[in-house]
Each structure stands twice: as structure tokens, then as C-alpha cells.
Amino acid sequence: MILELDCGNSFIKWRVLGADVGRVVGEGVVDSDLALLESLRGLKGLALKHCRLVSVRTAEETGALISLLSEAFGVSVVCATPAREMSGVRNGYEEFERLGLDRWLAMLGGFHLASGACLVLDFGTAVTADFVARDGEHLGGFICPGMPLMRNQLRTHTRRIRYGDLAAERALESLVPGRTTVEAVERGCLLMLRGFVQAQLELARSYWGEDFAVFLTGGDADLVSEIVPEARVVPDLVFVGLAMACPLS
Ligand SMILES: Nc1ncnc2c1ncn2[C@@H]1O[C@H](COP(=O)(O)OP(=O)(O)O)[C@@H](O)[C@H]1O
Numbered sequence: 732m733i734l735e736l737d738c739g740n741s742f743i744k745w746r747v748l749g750a751d752v753g754r755v756v757g758e759g760v761v762d763s764d765l766a767l768l769e770s771l772r773g774l775k776g777l778a779l780k781h782c783r784l785v786s787v788r789t790a791e792e793t794g795a796l797i798s799l800l801s802e803a804f805g806v807s808v809v810c811a812t813p814a815r816e817m818s819g820v821r822n823g824y825e826e827f828e829r830l831g832l833d834r835w836l837a838m839l840g841g842f843h844l845a846s847g848a849c850l851v852l853d854f855g856t857a858v859t860a861d862f863v864a865r866d867g868e869h870l871g872g873f874i875c876p877g878m879p880l881m882r883n884q885l886r887t888h889t890r891r892i893r894y895g896d897l898a899a900e901r902a903l904e905s906l907v908p909g910r911t912t913v914e915a916v917e918r919g920c921l922l923m924l925r926g927f928v929q930a931q932l933e934l935a936r937s938y939w940g941e942d943f944a945v946f947l948t949g950g951d952a953d954l955v956s957e958i959v960p961e962a963r964v965v966p967d968l969v970f971v972g973l974a975m976a977c978p979l980s
């Protein structure tokens with residue numbers, strides 16, 4: 732069995748692939764290393780042989796997780812590392828090693844699935860957009876705060892914006908102007924997110940006309956999917972790229 736991990740700034744996304752290639756035998760989203768161990772220990776018949784991982788966390792945090800995993804399950808862990816070029820995609824950053832590895836893997840996955848130009852949008856703690864041309868050239872991208880960061884900035888830098896998670900979820904059932912604080916904030920932030928998406932689509936059209944694929948991934952992808960009906964929502968896009976960057980055996 733193969734354990735795959737995507738360590739983002741807020742959550743660790745994990746899944747276990749069965750011995751017969753590709754079948755997912757368990758998956759989840761956890762907010763700490765210990766919660767990950769607990770989830771894995773709860774899997775019946777777990778027999779990990781390999782582990783591959785991508786992390787945008789510090790080397791210390793990632794190292795600590797790797798130690799925990801090797802102690803708990805005796806697996807050796809392979810980490811995705813930066814590359815100038817891979818699977819036909821050329822990293823467009825001036826310093827390629829500075830591009831977030833989650834972005835890089837999502838691009839590898841997207842370009843592979845599209846076999847052509849693609850716009851990859853990832854909605855996590857931060858929101859990222861990356862442009863990959865038909866020839867695999869990464870043109871660069873954009874980073875802005877995601878929903879968790881936008882709402883937390885408002886909560887922490889104002890004195891009267893306070894509300895709970897349940898109210899936040901309910902507030903997004905409609906997008907008419909808010910009549911409560913929670914509605915006004917949640918809807919305002921979502922409209923900012925959607926505005927960002929529209930801007931990316933316009934840019935992609937200016938480069939490629941209609942000849943490109945759009946991929947949506949990350950925990951908040953569903954918040955924008957309805958405004959991009961042509962997009963493919965691929966929650967495991969980073970894992971698609973991870974398998975390409977870290978083939979086993
Ligand atoms: N099952 C889920 N577990 C955790 N967060 C989720 C889930 N579904 C959606 N989300 C939302 O996804 C966002 C985090 O996305 P994610 O891609 O995990 O971020 P990151 O990679 O930065 O850790 C949060 O705003 C959270 O509310």
C-alpha cells in the first residue's frame with residue numbers, strides 16, 4: 732500500500748492506495764500530525780510499503796512528520812522536490828525552487844490531464860492561479876489570500892466582526908447583499924474570490940482564446956465551481972502530480 736500526503740498550510744490531505752494499483756482504500760483531511768497517525772491507525776489491514784509526500788511547510792515541520800511516519804509504520808518517505816522541468820512542463824519561476832511544490836504538482840497533473848494549455852486554480856489557505864501554455868511553458872501565476880485568510884484578517888483586525896463557523900456556512904446559501912455581519916463578510920469575501928477567478932479566465936482567454944482547460948482544486952474549489960461550468964473540479968490534482976514526480980519502484 733502507498734500512503735500519499737499533501738501537507739498544506741492548514742490541513743494535511745492523505746490517502747492510501749491499495750496494492751492493486753490506483754484503488755483508494757482510505758482518505759481524509761486532518762489538521763495535525765497526530766490526527767493523521769490516529770486516522771491511519773484506524774484503517775483496518777493497513778500495510779504501508781511506500782509513502783510519498785509534498786509539503787509547503789517548513790523543513791523542520793516536514794522532517795518531524797517524516798520521523799513520526801517512519802517510527803509508526805516503518806515506511807521510507809519520498810518527498811517531491813523542486814525541478815526546472817518535468818513531464819513536459821517547464822517551471823516559469825526565476826528561481827524555480829521557490830515555486831510552491833503544491834502548485835508545481837497541480838500543474839504537472841493539469842498539463843498531463845489536459846494535454847494542452849491549462850489554467851490551474853487552487854483554493855486552499857491561499858488561492859493560486861498558474862498558467863501553462865500548450866508547449867508546457869509555465870508562464871507564471873498569482874497568489875492571493877484564500878477564504879480562511881480573508882475572513883480571519885477581518886476577524887482579527889476589526890473589533891466588531893465576530894461569528895461562528897455554522898453561521899458562516901449558512902451565510903453562503905445566497906449571495907444577495909448581506910443584512911447581518913456574517914452574511915456581509917462571507918458573501919463579500921466569496922465575491923472577491925470569484926472576481927479573482929474571472930480575472931484569471933479573462934487572462935487565459937487573451938492568451939489562448941477558448942483553447943485551454945481549467946482545473947479547480949483545493950478545499951474551497953466548490954465555492955467557485957458554479958461560475959466556471961467548463962472547469963474540471965479535480966480534488967486530487969496534487970496527488971496526480973505527486974505520482975508523476977515521485978514514481979515508486
Ligand atoms: N473536508 C474538509 N476538511 C477541511 N477543510 C475543508 C474541507 N472541505 C473544504 N474545506 C475548506 O478548504 C479550505 C482549506 O483548503 P486546503 O486545500 O486543505 O488548504 P491548505 O492546502 O492550504 O491546507 C478551508 O477553507 C476549509 O474550510
Ligand SMILES: CC(C)(COP(=O)(O)O)[C@@H](O)C(=O)NCCC(=O)O
Nearest residue numbers: 739740787829830831855856857874
Ligand atoms: C502559495 C502557497 C502559500 C499555497 O499554499 P496553500 O494555500 O496550498 O497551503 C504555497 O504554494 C507556497 O508557500 N508557495 C511558495 C511561494 C510561491 O509559490 O511563490
Ligand SMILES: [K+]
Nearest residue numbers: 739833855949
Ligand atoms: K494546497
